Amino acid sequence: MHSRKPFYIFVALLFIVGIAASVYRGIEHKVPFVPGEQVQSWSVDAKVSFSGRGKPAEVSFSLPQDPAFDVLVENASSPGYGLNITDSTENRRAVWSIREATGPQALYYRVTLVPTGKLDIVEELEPAPPEAYIWPVTEKLAAEQIIDDVWGRSATNLSFAQQLMGLINDTNQSQNMSLLLATNSATKLFLQMLHSKGVPAKPVSGLLLEDQRRRQQLSDYVHVYNQGKWELFDVNNNKQGRGQNLILWEFGDNSVLDVIGASNSQVNFSMLQETRSALATSIDMLSNTGTLDFSLYQLPLEEQSTFKGILLIPIGVLVVVFLRVIVGIKTSGTFMP
Template sequence: MSRLPFYLVVALLFLVGIGMSVHRHIEFEVPWLPGEQRQVWEIEAQVNFIADGGPASVDLALPSTQEGYRVLTEHTASPGYGLHFADDKRGRRAQWATRDAEGSQQLFYSAQVIVAPQATSIEQEAPQAMTAAVVWEPPYDTAAAAVIERAWSQSADDISFTRELIQNFNADRLSENTRLLLTQFDRVPLLVRLLNQAGVAAREVSALPLEHGRRRQPLTTWIQVYHDDSRTLFNPESGAMGKPDNLLLWENNGQSVLEVEGGSQSRVNFSMLSRNQPAKAAVRAQQAAGSDTLLNFSIHSLPLEEQALFQTILLLPVGALVVVLLRVLIGVKTSGTFMPVLIALAFIQTSLLTGVIGFLLVVAVGLVIRNYLSYLNLLLVARVSAVIVTVIAIIAVFSVLAYRFGLNAGLQITFFPMIILAWTIERMSILWEEEGPKEVLIQGGGSLLTAVLAYLAMNNPMIRYITFNFIGVQLILMGLILMLGNYTGYRLLELRRFKPVTED
C-alpha cells in the first residue's frame, strides 16, 4: 500500500503548524522567547478650557495604529461628561458632552502605545490637490507664483519639489517673495497652500515627539505629501524627509486636533513615560483589546480561568510525545500507556520531589491492601471500586499526617488522579500474581521514569510558553507523533538481545 498519502498528511501538518506560528510571530509580534521585552509608552493628554456656563462639547483627535506603533489600551477621566468614541473619515476621535459646565474644566485621555516595528497604518485616502481652489489676493498671488517657479526649476518630482520649497523658507535662502508671504501667513499652512497650488497632494498632520519624562508638551506640525501611492513626511522647519523613530502621529487626516463648543481658551498638553514590560504581557493586552482574528487564533481571548486551564491542557501533547519516544524508540515498559502523562501533570502541581514520594507511598500501600482484597475473590468491578475507595482513604490519611507534622507540601498529594492510581495498583497487582515482582518493578520503574521525563519537558518554561502562545505547535507535535508511529525498527533496549551474536 502506498505511503504517499500518509507523508502528505504529515507534511501538511508541519507546513500549517510552522506557517501559523511564523505568521503569528511576524504579523502580531508574538516573541519566540518568554523573556523578551517591549518598549511601551504611557501617554496622557490633558484638555483644559473655560466653560461658558451651559452645554459644552469637546472633540479630541486620538492616535491609531501606525508604522512603528500600536495602541494597546486607552482610558479617559471625565467626571460629569458623557463620552463617545467615533471612528470615521475624520479618523479616531473622543467626543465628550455635558449639559452644564461652568468655570475651569479638565478632561484626561491616556493610552498605552507599544513600539511595534511590524505595525502598519490603515490606508488613507490622499487629499486632492485642487489648484483652482487656491486663491491669492494681490500682491501675494505674484509672490506665490514666483516662489513655486523657483522651487519647481530646482526639482525633478513632487518629493524633491517639496524639499526645495521648504528649504527656500529657511533663513539663509529667504527671498523677497517668501518674506512677503510670511508676513501674511503662518509657515506650515502657507507651505501646504503652495504645494496644493503646484498640484502636489499635501496636508498638515499633528505629531507628538516621544521623550521619556516630558510634561505639558504640545503637538508639533508636519507636512505629509502623497506621491505615487505613498506617503512621505517632511519636517516643515528643516525640510528633512522621513518619520523619526520617536515621532507618534496623533492626527494625520488634516483635521483639527481639538474642537470645543461652549467654552474658550481651550488647549491640550501631553505628558509621557517610557517603560519596558515583558512582551507576552503586551501581547495579552493586545488580545484583550479585541485584536483577535481567525489567523490570530489565541487562547488569550478566553477568560483568565479558562486560560489557566488550557495552559495545562496544551502541555498534554508534549507529554504524549515523550511517551511515544520512550516506548517506540527506546522500548521502556510502562504500566498503562499514558498513565505517566497524568502523573506528570500531578507532579507539576505538587513539585517533583513531593510528587515522587507521594506516588511511591500511595502505590506501595495500595498494593498491600490490594493483596488482601485478592483473597476475598471479589468481582472485577467491585474489586476496582474498593481499590478506588482505598486510594482516596490513603491520600486522605497522608494529607492529615502531613498537616499534623507541619509538612505543607504533603497536602498537595490530593492532585494525584485517583482513578488512574487505582487502575495502576490493580494492573501491578495482577502483574505481580502472573509474572512476579521483577516485572512489577520494571513496569513501575518505567512508568515513574517516563512520568519524571514528561514532567521535565512539560514544566520547561520555554515549552510552556511556546505551546500556550503558538497553537500551530500542536500540529507540529501531531506530525512528529505520526512519524514516530510509522517506525517499525528495533527498539534501543531490544539490541541487548543481539549482543551474544556480535560477540560470536
C-alpha cells in the same frame, strides 16, 4: 501491506500548518517565540482645559489613529460629563458634553500605545489634486516667481517639496521669500505653495514622544504624496521623514480640539515610556481586535493550566521514543513494542 505514505503526508501537513500558524502570529500579532521577551510602550495623557461660561458646553477632541502605533488601552476621566467616542475609520474623536460648565474645567484622556514599526503610509490610488491656493494681491507676484522657478528645477512631487523646504529655511533668503514669510508661517507657506501646483499635500499634527515629558504641545507637519506613499516634512526644522518616536495625532484639515460654549481652551500632553511583557501585550492586542476566539489564552486560567499540561504530552512521547529507539533503553506500558 497498506502504504504508510498518506499517514506521513498527513503528519507533514499538520506540522507545516502548526509552524505556519506560529510564524503568522509572531509576525502579524507580535506573539513572542521565547518567554520573557519585553516590549516598549508609551503612556500618553492629554489634559483638555477651558473656562466655562455657565451654559451648555461641548468638547470634541481628536484621538490618535496612526498605523505606526497600536492602541492597547484608552480611557477618559470626565466627572459630570457625558462622553461619546466616535470610531470613524478616518477620524476618531472623543466628545464630552455637559448642561452647565462654570469656571475652569479639566478633562483627561489617557492612551497606552505600542509601536508597530509601520512608519510608511502607503496609498495606492493617487489623491485628487487640491484646489489651487488663491494668493493675495500683495503676495501673488512674489509667490509665483518662487514657485515657477522651483517647479522648473524639479522632476517629481518629492523633489519639488524638498527644494521648497530648502528655500524656506535658507539663511540667505530672497526678498520675495522674506515678504511671504512675514505674513505666513513656514508650514502654512509650504502647504500653500504645494497646492498652487496641484501637488497632493495635507497638514498633519504630530507629537514627539520623549520619556517623562510634561506639558507638551502638538507640532505641525506636512504630508506630501509621491509615487504611492505619503512623505512627511517637518518644515520648521528643515527635516524630511519621521522617527520611531513620532506619533501622528491628526491628519488633514480637521482641528485637534473644538470647544463650543466655553473659552480659553487648550490641550497639553504628558508621556511616559514603559516596559511590558511581550506576551501580555500581544494577548491584550488580540483581545481588543477580536482575533483571540480560538486561542488557548481565551480559556479560564484553571483550564489554561490543564491544557498546557496536555500539550506537553507530545514532547514526552518524543523523548521516550528517542530513548527507546536511539539510546536503546527498554520501555514498558504504552510505549512497549
